[in-house]
Amino acid sequence: MASLRDIRKRIKSVKNTRQITKAMKMVSAARLRKAQEAIIAARPYAQMLDDMVADLAARSAGEELSHPLVAARPVRRVEVLVLTSDRGLAGGFNSNVIRRTSRFLYENRPQLERVELSTVGRKGHDFFRNRGFTIRKDHPGLAQRPTYRAAADVAEALSARFLNGEVDQVFVVYNEFVSAISQQVKLTQLLPLQGFVPQAGAGAPAPAVEVLVDFKYEPNRQAVLDRLVPQAVAIKVYRALLESVASEHGARMSAMENATSNATDLIGKYTLTYNRTRQAAITKELMEIVSGAEALK
Numbered sequence: 001m002a003s004l005r006d007i008r009k010r011i012k013s014v015k016n017t018r019q020i021t022k023a024m025k026m027v028s029a030a031r032l033r034k035a036q037e038a039i040i041a042a043r044p045y046a047q048m049l050d051d052m053v054a055d056l057a058a059r060s061a062g063e064e065l066s067h068p069l070v071a072a073r074p075v076r077r078v079e080v081l082v083l084t085s086d087r088g089l090a091g092g093f094n095s096n097v098i099r100r101t102s103r104f105l106y107e108n109r110p111q112l113e114r115v116e117l118s119t120v121g122r123k124g125h126d127f128f129r130n131r132g133f134t135i136r137k138d139h140p141g142l143a144q145r146p147t148y149r150a151a152a153d154v155a156e157a158l159s160a161r162f163l164n165g166e167v168d169q170v171f172v173v174y175n176e177f178v179s180a181i182s183q184q185v186k187l188t189q190l191l192p193l194q195g196f197v198p199q200a201g202a203g204a205p206a207p208a209v210e211v212l213v214d215f216k217y218e219p220n221r222q223a224v225l226d227r228l229v230p231q232a233v234a235i236k237v238y239r240a241l242l243e244s245v246a247s248e249h250g251a252r253m254s255a256m257e258n259a260t261s262n263a264t265d266l267i268g269k270y271t272l273t274y275n276r277t278r279q280a281a282i283t284k285e286l287m288e289i290v291s292g293a294e295a296l297k
Helices: 004-059 094-113 122-130 150-164 221-296
Strands: 079-081 114-120 135-138 169-179 182-191
Touching: 004 169, 004 221, 079 094, 079 122, 079 150, 079 182, 079 221, 094 114, 094 122, 094 182, 094 221, 114 122, 114 150, 122 135, 150 169, 150 182, 150 221, 169 221, 182 221
Parallel strands: 079 114, 079 169, 114 135
Antiparallel strands: 169 182
């Protein structure tokens, strides 16, 4: 049985841990509010941009309208952008993304010529690097303070590799923010850009599209499409970063809340054990005193 001094040390240690987890929960809660506001503000813009690209294609039925970033081709080389965090203590936030990426690699690597990884966040980078996977590019610090400019640079680099034929598909794996206690892992195709309605080939029946009132485009439809498609790719990367950051703070807040609750329960158990041990020690001393007094009679 542990001594009273050992139990007191354990109680003190758990109390110190509880103070740390409680402070981390408050910090994550404060950061979560800002991150949640950012992602809520970004979602309508990203959705509207996708709708604009699809709408432009629908209004241009019968015209030769296309963009190289939406052109599909046989898939031989794939790149996956993995979004994790730089720090742990966030429950299953990082492990869920790593598990989903590992499953994708396991299922698709045998059929592909090459699969490369790009990472945002130290946890994902360290995990795959230590297991011998090819890390083409790491983006340190981007998980802490994501900006649209940084996201656009990442999207531009991935688009350049796609246009040069270095990769045939690009995916992004991240946690989508649902609520403070819920995150959902997403694996989304980034390139070629989806949602674009291809035109029918020669001799093929034209796809059924709704008759829409068209607009005047300046300078023309193709120029507008050339501007919108790269911007749509960039906003997809930016949205994924914002979703990941908000999910990280939500997961860490929930994990620290559970840790604080568990620490409180553990303190209660240790306190009960301490009181019982102390009571047993006092009873033993009293019995020794009484026994000594009886022996002197």
